[in-house]
Amino acid sequence: MKIKKAFRRVGMFSLFVAAFLVTITSISNVSFADVRDWVDYEPMRITNTVTNTVTESKFRQSSLEKKELNYLEQKKMYISSDEIEGPKTLEEAANINQYPKSQVVATGYTAGVESTGKSPGHPEYGITYSGVQVKRDLYSTIAADLDVYPIGTILFIPDYGYGVVADKGSAITGNKIDLFFNTVEDVYAQWGKKELDVHLIELGDGTLTEKELKQLNETDSLQVFRQQITES
Template identity: 55%
Template sequence: MNKITTLLKRTLMTVLFLLAVSATYTSISGVQAEELTEWWDRYDHPFYSAFYGADAGTIEDSAIRETNLSLKSLKRHEAEVTSISSSYAESDSLTLEEAIDWTQYPSTVVTATGYTAGVESTGKSPSHPSYGITYSGVKVKRDLYSTVAADLSVFPLGTILFIPGYGYGVVADKGGAIKGNKVDLYYETVKDVYEEWGKKKVEVYIVKKGRGKLTEEELALLNEDETMQVFRQQYLKDTKS
């Protein structure tokens, strides 16, 4: 009787120990219980050793199985962050440059120059009736989607470009000196132009070709897209710092 009691106690302690180890492993690795069950059913089944051989349970095999489980967990995590969404973008460590595969879009190299709505760039003072109004009729704007000027024969009004280091630029304006692959990037002040951009050659990505028009409503919808707000907040935080 004592032997049976001792055996039952040892069995119970072993089961409790295995449950504790399972809970700890699941908490640390993120591997769910059903995955451990699947692993147990496959590799600890009585017929497994008979089918695969007596050495199927070696340390090396165990390590491989654990690695496969970790990779499975990692792949599941990667799948959760492949699209831009509010749930994915909870991590503010990713920038737009990092979050999207920009190679899926056609690209071209342009000479990009910063400009303002002021006299130094447009010859217009704040008292001018068309101050800050672009050729499309939209007011100049620096945001996640900013208004930019381009050669409309190259980039029609409404074209959406992604400019690394600047963000999205929506073609809303033109200029007499803007010919060919040239783009003027809007900034609110001359100080911003000099400190944040100046003039440089950069590879831009053509996200969407315009239809020759742009409205305030269309620009607002782009900037208020719920799935993009975390990136917008990153941008606003960076510009205010």
């Protein structure tokens, strides 16, 4: 029994060694014959019968030097044009041509004293007629004639973005709208006064809450454009 166990162990060890050598060979790309040639390598001597000189051949050595390790070629990842191409601006993404349009005169305003008569520290500073805080975002707060565009109405204003009617003003009547900007400098640098076509996305019902405005600004499909708006 002991002899059988010994033979069995020897056989198992031999199989393990053979498997290990096969694995090393497949990875290194060096065969058993290459190893034997390397160990037993003796330069071949070639005699030139004309000059009677002896040179050593490097052929066998160089053949081993050219052996390279096998490696797995990394698969190239290709992205289709459909995956990398798409709307580059918020206006393209909105597909505004499907919505009715009307011509308005659009001006800009801020939360400051120059537009509202209120300074920071005033209890109603930055608070619109609807009760929400003024905001410049994917969906910004704007003022309009509430008889034309009730509170909650969503307009798309080219070069500005989505505007949600949240406020009114004594000078904002008829076809006039007022767009919120964070600073007076932004009003002059980015807008001023423009006559243009706006698109009616949704007519409001007369109400607007902070929760509704937040949900609009968290629309997943529009987040890629958020930086364009907030840093403009």
